[in-house]
Amino acid sequence: MAERGPAVLRHPAAAPLVVAAAGLAGAAYVYGTNPHEPGHLLPQCPFRYVTGLLCPACGATRMVYDLMHGQFTAAWHDNRVLLLAAPFALVLLGRWFVEGLRGRRWRPELKPRTQVLILGIAVIWTVARNLH
Numbered sequence: 492m493a494e495r496g497p498a499v500l501r502h503p504a505a506a507p508l509v510v511a512a513a514g515l516a517g518a519a520y521v522y523g524t525n526p527h528e529p530g531h532l533l534p535q536c537p538f539r540y541v542t543g544l545l546c547p548a549c550g551a552t553r554m555v556y557d558l559m560h561g562q563f564t565a566a567w568h569d570n571r572v573l574l575l576a577a578p579f580a581l582v583l584l585g586r587w588f589v590e591g592l593r594g595r596r597w598r599p600e601l602k603p604r605t606q607v608l609i610l611g612i613a614v615i616w617t618v619a620r621n622l623h
Contacts, residue, residue, distance in 0.1 A: 504591030511588060522559050526552045544621045547613040548573060572616045 524531045538546035550570035557566035558574075566574055583599055590597035601609075 502591070503594055503596045504588070507584070507588040507591045510584070518555065518559065521552060521556050524556075526556050545617065547616050549620075572612065 521533075524533065526533055533552055536546055536549050538544065539549055548570070551573050554566045554569035554574055557563070557569060586599075587597055
């Protein structure tokens, strides 16, 4: 039988804790690095690099930077759809974290209809923001 690694890495809270730690580390870096200015060490969007078009998430790093610095209008300008979706994503992340701490594995189960809606919004947003 193959060894599965330390029990702590199999604990249901391990994955959300790692995601939260990575998110905090990324947020700390972005806080001190202005993504609106050149010369930072931030990855370029691969979709934009290949196609020259904005993807549904383009502007997310600038949006987070602006939010952390209290620039809500600039955050809205960077990516309004992601700004509106962020609270829902944070609630899902929080639920995943809490369930993990309770020792339960959890993942949201989205109905196919909801998945199609999310994909449709992403496609419409991509087309709309590239028409400007």
